[in-house]
Amino acid sequence: MDKILTRYGDNYIAELTPEEIRADIEDGTADAADRAQIPPLSKDEMDYLYEIITCPQKIVSVVPGKEVVVSFDAGTLKLSVRNGIPLDRLQAILTQERALASDSIELCHVDYSYKPIKPIISEERQAMEQAQLLTTLPVLYGAMPNMGLYTKPDGPCENWAELLPAGKIPEARAAQEEAIEHAIRDIVFVASGMIESGADGINFDTVGASGDADVKASLEAVRILKAKYPTTGFEVGMAGEFNLGMHGQLAFDDEIIAGLYPHQQVKMAERAGVSIFGMAINTNSSMSLAWNLARVVTFAKATVAVAEIPVHANVGMGVGGVPLSIIPSADAVSRVDKALIEIGGVDGL
Amino acid sequence: MAVTHESCAGMGGIRGAGDLVFRMELQGYKINDAKKYVAEKLHCPVSYLADCAEMKDLREDLNIGTTQVRPNAGIGMQTKFRIAEILDIPINSVEKFKKEAGI
Numbered sequence: 001m002d003k004i005l006t007r008y009g010d011n012y013i014a015e016l017t018p019e020e021i022r023a024d025i026e027d028g029t030a031d032a033a034d035r036a037q038i039p040p041l042s043k044d045e046m047d048y049l050y051e052i053i054t055c056p057q058k059i060v061s062v063v064p065g066k067e068v069v070v071s072f073d074a075g076t077l078k079l080s081v082r083n084g085i086p087l088d089r090l091q092a093i094l095t096q097e098r099a100l101a102s103d104s105i106e107l108c109h110v111d112y113s114y115k116p117i118k119p120i121i122s123e124e125r126q127a128m129e130q131a132q133l134l135t136t137l138p139v140l141y142g143a144m145p146n147m148g149l150y151t152k153p154d155g156p157c158e159n160w161a162e163l164l165p166a167g168k169i170p171e172a173r174a175a176q177e178e179a180i181e182h183a184i185r186d187i188v189f190v191a192s193g194m195i196e197s198g199a200d201g202i203n204f205d206t207v208g209a210s211g212d213a214d215v216k217a218s219l220e221a222v223r224i225l226k227a228k229y230p231t232t233g234f235e236v237g238m239a240g241e242f243n244l245g246m247h248g249q250l251a252f253d254d255e256i257i258a259g260l261y262p263h264q265q266v267k268m269a270e271r272a273g274v275s276i277f278g279m280a281i282n283t284n285s286s287m288s289l290a291w292n293l294a295r296v297v298t299f300a301k302a303t304v305a306v307a308e309i310p311v312h313a314n315v316g317m318g319v320g321g322v323p324l325s326i327i328p329s330a331d332a333v334s335r336v337d338k339a340l341i342e343i344g345g346v347d348g349l
Numbered sequence: 350m351a352v353t354h355e356s357c358a359g360m361g362g363i364r365g366a367g368d369l370v371f372r373m374e375l376q377g378y379k380i381n382d383a384k385k386y387v388a389e390k391l392h393c394p395v396s397y398l399a400d401c402a403e404m405k406d407l408r409e410d411l412n413i414g415t416t417q418v419r420p421n422a423g424i425g426m427q428t429k430f431r432i433a434e435i436l437d438i439p440i441n442s443v444e445k446f447k448k449e450a451g452i
Contacts, residue, residue: 061357067399068380069371070351070359078351096362098416101355103367132442134425136414136432137368138375139442198442201375231439233375275377310374310383315354322350330353337358347380348371349354 004054007332009292010285011325018054021290025049028287028294035242036261038302041294045343049297052339053290059334062341069348071276071312072096073142073205073237075106090131097137103348106142106203107131107194113146114183115155117190124190125197132198140235141194142203145187145218147210150179157182160246176213176247183217188224195225201233201275209239211246212257215265219252219272226273236269237278237314238262241299263302270309276348279303280314285324289332293339296321300344310347313340363414364405366391366398369436376438390435411435 003015016024025046033040041049052060062068072078075096076089087095089107096102107128109117117124124141131139151159157179163172191202202225207218222234243265245258252268260268262279269277281296296313304311318324321336340346360367366387373383388395391411397403408415413435414428423431426446433440446452 059353059357064399065396066358067360067365067367068358069367069374069383070354071371072351098363098418100352101359101362101364101367101416102351103355103360103362104371129445132426132429132445136363136425136428138371195441196445198445200372200441231376232441233377235375275375307379309377310379317350328350330350333350333353334357337354341358347383348374349358 006053007289007323007329008285009283009287009289009323011323011328011332014288016288016290021053021288022046022050024288024290025294028291029298032295032298036263036299036302038261038263038298041298041301041343045297046294049290049294049339049343052335053293055335058331060338061334062338066341068341068346069103071104071140071203071235071278071348072102072106073203073316074108074112075140075142076108077110077112081110089127090134093131093135093139097135102137104138104140104200106140107199108142112143112205113149114143114187114190115146115149117143118186121190121193125193128194128197128199138200140201140203140233141191141199142205143190144206144209145183145204145214146206147176147179147183147214147217150182151175155179155182164246173247173249176211176250180213180217180220184221184224187217187221191221191225192228195229195232199232201235204234204236206239207236208243211244212250213247214239215243215257216250216252219268219274222272222274233275234273235276235278235312236274237312238265238280241281262299263306266303266307266309266311270307274309276310276312277307278312278314279346280319281321283318283321283324285318289321289323289335293321293336296336297339297344300340300346304345304347312348313344313346315340315349360399361401361404363408364401364416366404369432370398372432372436372438372440387436390437
């Protein structure tokens with residue numbers, strides 16, 4: 001039997017039979033459905049996903065009329081830092097707008113967390129003000145809440161990652177509760193400055209990377225900022241498909257944060273005042289594109305179905321079904337986009 | 350990767366109406382509602398919004414910025430003054446500019 005050229009989650013080529021691909025799609029959707037207690041894909045949806053994955057063309061695209069908008073994390077780090085192109089951030093923004101046809105862009109600092117922006121807020125505001133004068137597209141400011149920066153020796157709090165293995169659970173929880181207060185204060189300070197310098201929105205990137213405390217700090221900060229700047233947009237991009245319970249007892253509006261999957265995360269984000277929710281589903285590098293994509297689309301469909309705000313699928317390297325590689329193949333990336341939009345129904349990428 | 354996303358699935362930024370639709374998503378509109386809102390304000394079909402041929406003409410007529418910066422073509426802040434008026438939404442940087450320029 002002829003084999004079909006596809007990919008593994010590590011970006012390398014896989015040659016699979018049609019039966020193997022169909023089995024991976026069934027396993028992938030079943031895995032998501034079982035973990036999050038959400039419906040699996042229907043037979044028609046699995047058939048369409050099979051068509052997308054096995055399409056003989058190298059690159060696929062969405063049906064005209066189904067296009068969505070794109071947003072960015074680490075916006076001005078991509079060309080100037082990761083690609084090593086000697087561009088000022090303003091040049092990078094204009095390149096994104098006028099050469100790469102981006103729908104939006106994000107101004108950010110190389111030390112991509114809210115805490116280290118505080119001492120250089122004046123310079124960051126100046127960069128935002130200049131960018132706003134020269135651009136047409138929406139320019140957001142973004143960084144990560146990054147709660148780990150508040151632990152000793154870099155910050156004032158005890159390190160819960162050291163306390164937990166030592167069995168010091170109450171101490172670990174107290175340290176996280178202390179760090180939450182510092183993070184909220186820093187995020188509100190930085191975001192307020194950037195909004196007052198003309199930012200079209202604020203992006204919270206990799207929310208939950210340090211666990212449920214990270215989520216709580218971010219959502220509490222959004223709530224404060226939304227009350228202060230009601231016409232400003234706030235995008236929250238998650239760190240993963242499941243809120244880790246590093247604390248375990250933290251709640252937002254009386255709902256426990258730990259353990260939430262994307263279709264639950266988005267409802268909590270809505271209550272906080274988030275404008276755009278960034279769903280992040282981890283790619284398993286050992287499994288095929290078919291398995292990963294079936295899984296991701298299952299989560300996406302359930303999340304979009306309950307969301308009242310736009311849902312953007314995080315489709316960077318190693319999330320959203322995109323292979324875990326710094327140079328993910330265009331054939332895989334294009335299939336991820338098509339499936340997430342046409343089956344998952346996402347509002348953006 | 351970003352180029353693949355934009356080519357396969359994006360609205361083309363200021364080649365199309367991606368920037369305008371994104372502004373409506375920032376207001377909390379889901380994609381289809383955002384497209385419908387923008388199309389109504391531009392007095393064009395939704396199908397024009399990701400079509401660079403139609404949007405080039407429309408954007409030039411409205412002077413709301415395109416990828417080509419030609420003499421007398423709107424760029425930067427001046428385009429956002431027009432976009433705020435057309436979409437009937439406040440744009441933060443426009444409000445700041447007005448305040449600081451005493452407009």
